[in-house]
Amino acid sequence: MSTADSFDDVSCPICLDTLRKPIRILSCGHNLCHVCLVEYSRAWTTSLSCPTCRTVIHMDSNSVESFPRNWTVESMIERLSISNKEQLITSSTGSVRFGDRRNLSSQELIQLQSLVEQDMKEKRFDDAIPILRRIVRSVEGHHKINHVINLVRCLFKTDQMEEAKKFCKDLQSTLNSVNVSSAAKDICKNYDVELLQLAEDFIEKDYKSSILLLRCAFKIIVTLHSGEQKLDKLIYTAFRMIKVAEEMSRQNNRNEFKSQFGFMNEIIDDMLRVTDVDFKTKCQKLAWCLKHKASCFKYTSFYSQSIEDNKQAILLMKAAFGNDAKFYRVVGQCYNNLGAAYEDDKQLMEAETSYLQAKHVYEAVTDWNDDKQSSIGLTENNLKRISDQYHNYDHS
Secondary structure (H helix, E strand, O other): OOHHHHHHHOEOOOOOOEOOOOEEEOOOOOEEEHHHHHHHHOOOOOEEEOOOOOOEEEOHHHOHHHOOEOHHHHHHHHHHHHHHHHHHHHHHHOOOOOOOOOOOOHHHHHHHHHHHHHHHHOOOHHHHHHHHHHHHHHOOOOHHHHHHHHHHHHHHHOOOHHHHHHHHHHHHHHHHHOOOOOOOOOOOOOHHHHHHHHHHHHOOOOHHHHHHHHHHHHHHHHHHOOHHHHHHHHHHHHHHHHHHHHHHHHOOOHHHHHHHHHHHHHHHHHHHHOOOOOHHHHHHHHHHHHHHHHHHHHHOOOHHHHHHHHHHHHHHHHHHHHHHHHHOHHHHHHHHHHHHHHHHOOOHHHHHHHHHHHHHHHHHOOOOOOOHHHHHHHHHHHHHHHHHHHHHHHOO
16 A cells, blocks of 8 residues: 555544544544544534444444544554655655755755644644654754754654753754854744743753753853843743743752752843943843843842842943933832842842832832832832731740
8 A cells, every 4th residue: 555545544524634633433443533523513513424424323421532543544644644755755855864964965954844843733743753853863063953952842842841851952962063154044033032932941950951041041042142132031041041040940959949049140241342332221121131141040049149230230221321311111020139139038128118218119100010019009009018027026
C-alpha cells in the first residue's frame, strides 16, 4: 500500500482531511475525528447515523466519549505522516541524508520549514519534533537558530523538558559561535521577541533554562537594536527576571540569585551605552529598568540592593524632570517598592516615609489612569499595616 493510499484510508468522512487525534471508532468500524464527531452529534439525541455507512448507532449517556479511541489508527497515522513528509522532500530534491552534518540547500530548508510551520500552526507538536531534530542536525551557524527555538518550543509543549533544556544550551552555544550583528542580522531580527516569550513560558517548569533563554535574547537585543526600541526590549528582559526571582523565592532558592547580579548589571550597563535617545527619555527608561532590578532583589531578600536601586531610579527621574518627577508613575512605584523593601528589612520608620511619598506621587501622577485609585488604596493599606505594627510594638 502506498503512502497516498494509506492516507485515503484514514480520512475523516466529515472534514475529508486526515483523521486528527483523538480518533473515535464507531461500532460499525468507521473512524471520525473527535472534534468532527462532537459537531456532528449535536444534531442527534440518543443515537446517530454513521456518515460513511448510515448505520444507526446508539450513544451511551448522549456523549461521544462513549465511543472508544482508536489508538491503532492514531499510531499508523503518526508513522505515515513522517513517511509522507520524507517522500515530499525526496521527490523534489533527491535523497536527503538527514543524519549527516552537511548544510541543507535553501530549497530543502524552505520545504522542511513549511512542513514544520504547518504542524505547529495546527498544534501537532509531536509531528514537528522529528523533522526539527533532523534540520538542527543538518544545519549550522545562524541558519540553526530559528530551528532550535522552534524545537525547544515543541519539546516544551509536549513536556519533554530534559531534551528541551539540552537544546536551550545548544541555542546558547550557537549564538556564541555566530556573528549576530553581521551575517545573521536579517535572519535574527525577531528572535529576541520569541526568546523572551519562550523564557516566560519556561519559568515555572525550569527557571534556569528561563534565565539561559533571557541571556540569549539579551545577546540579540544588544547587537541588533538601538535607540528607544532597544531600551524597551531591555526593560522587558528585566521585567521577566522579576518572575524568575519570584519563582526562585517560591522554591526557597533566594540565595542562588546572587549569580544573576552580573546579568542584571549588564542590562543596565547596556542601557547606559544607548546614545540615540534624548536625555529625559533615557532617564525614564533607566528608572523603569532599575525598578525591575530592585524588585528582583526584593523578592530574593537582598533588601539593601533593592533599596539602593530604587533610590537611584528616583534620583534619575528627579535629575531629568525636577519637581515634575512626581507626575510620573515610575517614581511612585519606586517609592512604594522602597517602602516594601524597608518593611521586609524591619526598618518601619523608613518604610512609612516611603509609603507616604508613594501616596503623594500616585495622587499627582498624570501619565497613568488605569488602576491609579487602586494603587492609592493599596498604599494606604500599607501605611495602616505599618501603623498597626508600631501599635503592637508599643504594647509589647
